[in-house]
Amino acid sequence: MDLAVAVALQVLTGIATLLIISLGLAVIFGMMRVINLAHGEFLMLGAYAAILSARAGLNIWLAMLVVAPLAVGAIGVAVERLVIRRLYGRMLDTMLATWGLSLGFIGAVTMIFGNTVAGFSAPLGSVAIGGYRSSGYGLFLIGAACVLIAGVWAVLRFTPAGLIARGTMQNPEMAAALGVSPSRVYAIAFAVGAALSGLAGALIAPFSGVVPTMGTVYIAKAFITVITGGAAMLAGTLSASGLLGTVATLGTFATTPVLGEVAMLAVAIVLLRLLPEGITGRFFRRSL
Amino acid sequence: MIEVAELEAGYGRIGVLRGITLAVAPGSCLGILGHNGMGKTTLLRTIVGLLAATRGTVRLDGQDIGHLPTHRRARLGLGYVPQGRQIFPRLSVRENLAFAAAAAGGSGRARQIEAVLADFPELTRLLDRPGGALSGGEQQLLALARALCAAPRVLLLDEPTEGIQPSIVQAMIARIGELRRRRGLTVLLVEQNLEFILGLADRALLIHRGRISREIPHEALADPALVAEFVGIAA
Numbered sequence: 001m002d003l004a005v006a007v008a009l010q011v012l013t014g015i016a017t018l019l020i021i022s023l024g025l026a027v028i029f030g031m032m033r034v035i036n037l038a039h040g041e042f043l044m045l046g047a048y049a050a051i052l053s054a055r056a057g058l059n060i061w062l063a064m065l066v067v068a069p070l071a072v073g074a075i076g077v078a079v080e081r082l083v084i085r086r087l088y089g090r091m092l093d094t095m096l097a098t099w100g101l102s103l104g105f106i107g108a109v110t111m112i113f114g115n116t117v118a119g120f121s122a123p124l125g126s127v128a129i130g131g132y133r134s135s136g137y138g139l140f141l142i143g144a145a146c147v148l149i150a151g152v153w154a155v156l157r158f159t160p161a162g163l164i165a166r167g168t169m170q171n172p173e174m175a176a177a178l179g180v181s182p183s184r185v186y187a188i189a190f191a192v193g194a195a196l197s198g199l200a201g202a203l204i205a206p207f208s209g210v211v212p213t214m215g216t217v218y219i220a221k222a223f224i225t226v227i228t229g230g231a232a233m234l235a236g237t238l239s240a241s242g243l244l245g246t247v248a249t250l251g252t253f254a255t256t257p258v259l260g261e262v263a264m265l266a267v268a269i270v271l272l273r274l275l276p277e278g279i280t281g282r283f284f285r286r287s288l
Numbered sequence: 289m290i291e292v293a294e295l296e297a298g299y300g301r302i303g304v305l306r307g308i309t310l311a312v313a314p315g316s317c318l319g320i321l322g323h324n325g326m327g328k329t330t331l332l333r334t335i336v337g338l339l340a341a342t343r344g345t346v347r348l349d350g351q352d353i354g355h356l357p358t359h360r361r362a363r364l365g366l367g368y369v370p371q372g373r374q375i376f377p378r379l380s381v382r383e384n385l386a387f388a389a390a391a392a393g394g395s396g397r398a399r400q401i402e403a404v405l406a407d408f409p410e411l412t413r414l415l416d417r418p419g420g421a422l423s424g425g426e427q428q429l430l431a432l433a434r435a436l437c438a439a440p441r442v443l444l445l446d447e448p449t450e451g452i453q454p455s456i457v458q459a460m461i462a463r464i465g466e467l468r469r470r471r472g473l474t475v476l477l478v479e480q481n482l483e484f485i486l487g488l489a490d491r492a493l494l495i496h497r498g499r500i501s502r503e504i505p506h507e508a509l510a511d512p513a514l515v516a517e518f519v520g521i522a523a
Contacts, residue, residue, distance in 0.1 A: 160386075160390040160397075163379075163383055163386055163387055163390060164387065164390060164391065166376075166378070166379060166383075167376045167379055167383075167384075167387040170376045170377065170378055170379070171374055171376055173338055173358075173374070174370065174374040174376070175359075175387075175391065176337075176338070176357070176358035176359045176362070177336055177338065177358055177359075177362055177368040177370070178359075178362055178368075178387065178388045178391040178392070178434070178435075178438060179359050179362040179363045179388075179391035179392050179393070179438055180359055180391045181357065181359045182359075286378060286418065
């Protein structure tokens, strides 16, 4: 029984991690159909923002939960204004531009901080479950993922800003004809997506270690999750995180971490072969 | 009042509008008649700002709005009911209306929606239904109601009878005519349906290959010879 609970918590932590690292990408892709290849570097910048402000003496929770999203959100505003805004509707150009940005961010951070692994230990200890121990920070990640997805859902579902975002996502021309500036909505969506990515980077930093190339480890997982989820950005990300996180964690338990990730990729490939429009192309179609 | 002078626009190198000039007096309704591909929809899209004009001016109550983006034109009082309705399919009827009221800004959004629903009581039983699940006629009512939620001074209607059962065309004429009188709306109506134009417009312009080819006074709209000419049948 204790083992089952410990395994279940590990599975939930795996799901929460996938959800957290994918949410920012899902918001940007779902709202704007922009494939942001600099997403991994937004994670990395969030991790550095957290670690630097913590080293400067700021409370670790404030560094992770406030400074990281604000810093990367501000970087997102600049990236949208200087690069993305000029490339709306040009998917390939956007991919190339954000890929270039990602290389630029990696290079800049490497020059400033060097190619060494930094990090900080998980701020919570472990929790005893019978004869087993589970990471308290893992439990925090599960809670954070729940709060994040519920928060984004509530904003989209219940606020005038969320209504404007949903309508603009469906028909930007008509939104403009009714008095909404789609470029302003996109700018805000990009900044929010970047802030969520920055927050995600800070949240995973205690597990992953912080290095300029850390984004490359996570960007593939985030993309697979978002693409497997399909058009509905929240329901898709949640369902794909649930499925792929479960497969990866159980695969890791049964074999090795590498084979666990291989199993996750195999499931994603089979799923996309069977459901080319992703999970929400067939299920939960009317969800957000 | 909406005024258009020497308006030219097109798609890439293909010119569609070739110097359109027209004016719609406050509170009046001008119909634009023309066959498919003559530039009717392009004219409205250019006035709204969804298509950039290559030449000419657009004025709303004397203010040059030709250089403004679409959303700024809407906020100045230009309402648009596009061809095909363009309802937000995954938003409910209530949310479609709330979107327009929120987009228009200002206070009293709920009151604005209530006032519009009083004019469109059929929509009250559909408030929680997704826009994409409505029939063509219901969507047309919603498109009209949504445009009115922003309290426009000038309303541009693009083929409101498209996809509507012929049996409800008269009801639509009565509804729009009543709204126009009560709200003092200035209406620019693009249509192929002569009956609809006759029922609503004070006068009409015939558009042919991107130019105004002729003005038709209201009394002439019922002329059988015009009908025959317009539908392409020899009188």
